[in-house]
Amino acid sequence: MNFLRTFLASVLGTLTALVIGGIILFVLIAGIASAVNSEGSSSALIQDNSIFSLKLDLPILDNVPGSQEFQVSLGLDAESVQLIDLVTAIDLAKANDKIKGIHLRSEYVQAGWAQTKTLRDALVTFKESGKFISAYGDYFTQKGYYLASVADSVFVNPNGGVELKGLASEILYFKDFEDEYGFKMEVIRHGKYKSAVEPYLSNTMSEANREQIGSLIASLWETIGSEIAEARNMSVDELDAIATELKANLVENAVKVGLVDQINYKSEYIELLKNKVGISEDDKLKLVDYNDLLAGNAAYKKGVRDKIAVIYAQGPILFGDGSESQIGDQVFVEAIEEAVKSKRVKAIVLRVNSPGGSAMISDIIWNALEDAKKEKPLVVSMGNVAASGGYYIACNADTIFADPMTVTGSIGVFATIPNVKGFTDDIGINAEHVMTHKNAVGYSPFEPISPGFRKSALEGIEHVYETFKQRVADGRNLSLEEVEALAQGRVWTGLQAKENGLVDALGGLDAAIEAAAELAEIEEYNLTSYPKIETDFDDIFALMSPFAAIETKIKSALPREFSAFIEASTSEENQALQIQARIPFSLDIK
Structure with missing residues (x-):
């Protein structure tokens, strides 16, 4: 019997190894084939009178997941596109004499406003080269039209239109819901504008919050409208x-x-494009996409040893390892240390796209960056949002760049602690405690927090807030009084932050990279990206799971604030007090 068990286990192990080995072999072969195809699709093979077809139908991210490369190698469609790849493709199209113009499809752009402006700026530069841009859409959303407006000509389907309505921000409030059903978020905060917690305390918007949101969207519209x-x-x-x-x-x-x-149907528009580049009606339009332009691109300069490290800090700041979409201390501190240790890396650019999160993890990452700055130039590039903890990790850089439509600032802290006593009382559940000391329970979701616990938590928040302000004062060469006037949790656009001294200059990632090269006194360099997160088979199989798709659809259907309420109530981090440096509201500008 033991022999049979051992035999079956061996057979099962062998089969498992063969399957995994087969998958690895398949991926390697696919990767080689992809590399061969890339060589064969280089810019040298782009035909005369070609047009760059720039179709923006995928989510645009600062840094795409590592698992996407595996998906593409299997012949599956990419699920997102990296911002820097699109900008590089536009630059390559501008420099390629065989490409006469751009055919832009930007009806439904899945990107933040700062990312969208980066793309628009690249298109403006392309247009200044003398090449044309034509935009076509069945119907343009406001963000899509903001991009399309740069075109020489805008064409729309006969049954279409343009959404141009100004900006609005919608925030859900939960106080009545909490009172009705017995779910409550205990709130401890500092800052006049620190209103991430406001929806749990009231059912209407405070004047302070209305003021800051109104100022924010007015500043954004100033850029968009002009x-x-x-x-x-x-x-x-x-x-x-x-x-x-x-x-x-x-x-x-x-x-x-x-x-x-x-006003044209697409078929009519295509004929107009043919005529523009001198192609007969019987011939097909010669279109290339961004992958065609990037394939065989000699962006990596052979023989050039110097590098600039671009560290992508994307997503909320949380306890844990971290990933492409979450900023954790382990992965990001290691990435910073690796960039510092590399003799080839001469400067570091930190690309921040984060609403903040854990105050403790923010300070740990700040400390690692402070050490890095002593060794190499450190430049920050702010994306859509670099607020609260996102600003915390950015404030000590040698130079900070923000887009005019970046959302930043939010210098303030808070803590939220879920309490379900009202609900458990209604359904007949009672929690009893036996203690050696009066504050021994600390936190329990089944009891209101004690005065002693609240006092202790408030002391912690005050300490973090003072530390946060000192970090900003030191990093930005401001007095504590000047920082206090800009702080209290208030958010600013990049344009406003440039005016009040929270950032140094307006510009995108490319401007930050150029500044880093100048500080490092290097003219030729290659870029290297961090963190280098390896995708294991658990990640790959999780992506293939049908349950992952179902979970994603359910989450996307829920209001953002309600999702945040559920996540906050069930988070393991809330089993103990976690002080948050996070943007003061769930930002949904539309």
């Missing part, structure tokens, strides 16, 4: 009138008010 108006040769007042009365919703009206140039 750039669209300039591109379409109209005044900002004229554009505001169009947005106020929704005058462009129908395509005929969009033409009348000057936002659209022509």
Whole structure:
């Protein structure tokens, strides 16, 4: 019997090894084939009179998951695209004489406003080279039209239109829900504007929160509106009138008010493109996509030893290892240390796209960056959001770049602790405690927090807040009084942050990289990305699981604030007090 068990175990182990080995072999072969195809699809094979087809139909991320490379190697479609790849492709198209222009499809852009502006700036530079940009859409969302407005001509489907309505931010409030069902979030905070916790304390928006959100979206619209108006040769007042009365919703009206140039079906538009580049009606339009441009791209300079490390800090700041979408201390401290130890890396660029999170982890990462700055130049590039903990880890850089539409600041801290006593009382559950000391229970979800616990937590929050302000004062060469005036949890756009001294300059990742090279006194360099997160088979199989797709759909269907309420209530981190340096509201600007 033992022999049979051993035999079966051996057979099972062998089969498992063969399956895994087969998968690895398949991936290696696919990777080699992909590399061969890349060589064969280099820019040298792009035909004369080609057009770059820039279709923005995937989520645009600062840093794509490592598992995506595996998916693509299997012949599966990519699920996202990296911002720097799109910008590089636009630059390559500008430099390639065989490419005459860009065919832009940007109806539904899945990117933040700062990322969208980075793309628009790249398109403006492309257009300044003398090449054309034509934009076509069945219907343009506001963000999509912001991109399309840079085009020489905008074409829309006869049944389409343009969404131009201004900006709004919607926030859900839970106080009545908490009172009705007995679920409560105990809140301890510091900062006049630290209103991430406001929805748990009230059912209406405070004047302080209304003020900061109003100021924020007005600043964002200032950039959006002025750039669209300039591109379409109209005044900002004229554009505001169009947005106020929704005058462009129908395509005929969009033409009348000057936002659209022509009404065409796509087939008619394609014929117009052919005529523009001198292709006969019988021939096919020669289109290339961003993968064609990147394939065989000699962006990596052979023989150049110097490097600039780009460390992507994307997502919330949490306890744990970290990943491409979460900033954890272990992975990111290791990434910083690796960049410092590498003799080839001459400067570090930290790309921050984070709403913040754990105050403790933020300080641990800040400390690692402070040590790194003593060895090599450190430049920060802020993406869509670099607020609270995201600003904490950025504030000590030699130079900070933000996009005008970056959301930053939010210098303030808070703690939320779930309490379900009202609910458990209603259903007949009672928790009893036996203690050696009066505060021995610490925190229990079944009891209101004690005065002693609240006092201790508030002391911790005050300590973190003072430390946060000191970090900013030291990093930005400001007095504590000046920092206090900018702090209290208030958020700012990148444009406002440049004016008040929280950032040094306005610009994207490319500008930050150039500044890092200048500080390091190097002219030629290659880029290397961190953190280098390896994808294991557990990650791969999890991606293939049908349950993962179901979970994603359920989460996406829930209101963001409700998801946050559920996650906060069930998080292991809330079993003990966790002080948060996080943006003061769930930012949903539309």
